[in-house]
Amino acid sequence: MHVSLDLSLPREVDSVPAVRRLLRCALAVFKVDRDAGDDLELALTEACANVVRHATGANSIVIRLDVAEDRCAIDVSDNGAGFDATAVEDPSTDGEHGRGLFLIKALSENVRMQSTPRRGSLIHFEKAFAAAR
Numbered sequence: 628m629h630v631s632l633d634l635s636l637p638r639e640v641d642s643v644p645a646v647r648r649l650l651r652c653a654l655a656v657f658k659v660d661r662d663a664g665d666d667l668e669l670a671l672t673e674a675c676a677n678v679v680r681h682a683t684g685a686n687s688i689v690i691r692l693d694v695a696e697d698r699c700a701i702d703v704s705d706n707g708a709g710f711d712a713t714a715v716e717d718p719s720t721d722g723e724h725g726r727g728l729f730l731i732k733a734l735s736e737n738v739r740m741q742s743t744p745r746r747g748s749l750i751h752f753e754k755a756f757a758a759a760r
Contacts, residue, residue: 629695630656636688638705643675646690650701653694663756666734667699673727674703674750682707685747697755701735704749709742 630653636642654664678688685707693700732738735752742748
């Protein structure tokens with residue numbers, strides 16, 4: 628069994644906690660370890676927050692959650708202006724911003740980013756976990 632959710636939410640701050648709660652509920656169905664769930668929630672929060680902050684011209688956040696008992700895959704995309712994924716640098720230690728992609732990479736696996744000028748961006752990430760018994 629697995630749970631798949633396809634969501635299109637407004638590109639606004641209030642959409643972030645809503646999608647985080649949906650992920651938490653999907654993970655609860657499979658009794659996913661809380662630490663793994665926390666990692667995924669934070670990674671999802673950062674991905675959605677990046678769309679809210681940086682996806683110039685986008686009107687929505689499109690999220691796909693695919694949760695099974697042994698893994699979770701997440702896609703977050705937008706139809707904004709796009710960005711140069713190769714130019715993203717590691718965050719500095721003296722600022723409060725710029726850690727989103729770094730955190731997503733640290734907390735998840737198989738991270739892939741794709742961005743096309745004037746067509747938007749997509750970030751995909753996964754996390755494997757031991758099946759709850």
